[in-house]
Amino acid sequence: MPQAAVLPAKPAAGSDFAPLLRQVRDQGLLERRRGWYARSIAVNLVALAATAAGIVLSGDSWRTVLLAVPAALFWARTAFVGHDSGHAQIAATRRTGRLIGLLHADLLLGMSYAWWNDKHNRHHANPNHVDKDPDVGVGALVWTQRQAAQRRGRAVRWLTRNQARLFFPMLLLEGISLKISSVRDLGRQSAAERRTEAALLALHVAGYAGLLLSSMSPGKAVVFALVHHALFGLHLGMVFAPNHKGMEMPGPGGERWGHLQRQVLTSRNVRGGAVTDWLMGGLNYQIEHHLFPNMPRPHLRLARPLVRAHCRASGLPYTETGIVDSYRQALHHMHDVGTPLRTG
Secondary structure, three states: OOOOOOOOOOOOHHHHHHHHHHHHOOOOOOOHHHHHHHHHHHHHHHHHHHHHHHHHHHHHHHHHHHHHHHHHHHHHHHHHHHHHHOOOOOOOHHHHHHHHHHHHHHHHHHOOOOHHHHHHHHHHHOOOOOOOHHHHHOOOOOOOHHHHOOOOOOOHHHHHHOOHHHHHHHOEEEEEHHHHHHHHHHHHHHHHHHHHHHHHHHHHHHHHHOOOHOOOOHHHHHHHHHHHHHHHHHHHHHHHHHHHHOOOOHHHHHHOOOOHHHHHHOOOOOOHHHHHEEEEEEEOOOHHHOOOOOOOOHHHHHHHHHHHHHHHHHHOOOOOHHHHHHHHHHHHHHHHHHHHHOOO
């Protein structure tokens, strides 16, 4: 099981990233694609509006619950826009980027943009670092055998022993968990930020509840909301799970790594075509995204051959696999983590 990673045979110093950065810049891959994003955002907003219209037109029928499927799918596209905006991929100014993020995250999704950015930026700074990456901190799940060995309580230890088989079912709760975390984070934010985000989150709740309750009975509205959030959480979880789980997890020694090592050794790409790119919001090019977080989404696939060749020349492994195998590796890692509780 990956714990503290071992340096490669040919250590890649921080300066080894500079030639790759020059290549990427020379090919214009860091230049913004405002037109591409404008079209993508417009299409997604139309799709969301069409789904909402379908809910209204279908009315008080159990068939309306079927529309939770496209609603979850297009919510995930909305989340990808918020993600890209947080990385300054879309707009030239921070103010415009924040506005796009607030509208997509807080207003359309009911998820705090500031909370997500804070958490996600810490992840990018130290991916898979057992002490610094919030994505591998102790929560409902744990990511190292040391974390597992420190679990206390019969129910929690049972959960850890079985976390691999429970992982996908637990993702059904992730959509609701994101909203709970967003509300909790409001207390951390500055007064001005808190007022803005709280107002947008309240507008989201009012609009979402108003749409459902004006179209169907309260019982059907609750079922729709639960199915919608469950599918949304499952979709997002299936996008993020393959990216780092089961990859190197640096301890204190990993802090000496340069940018190239830190991002490449802890990330995994998922092979696929246009459908995979769309479903995963370009995050299947996780290595490229971590090396160049402000690179526009449509350029990630273009940077892939450059990054792969540079890693080969630098003696760094470039990990890439299919979607099914990526889940297999992630689940195998989660199962392995629980070994101390199954054998102790």
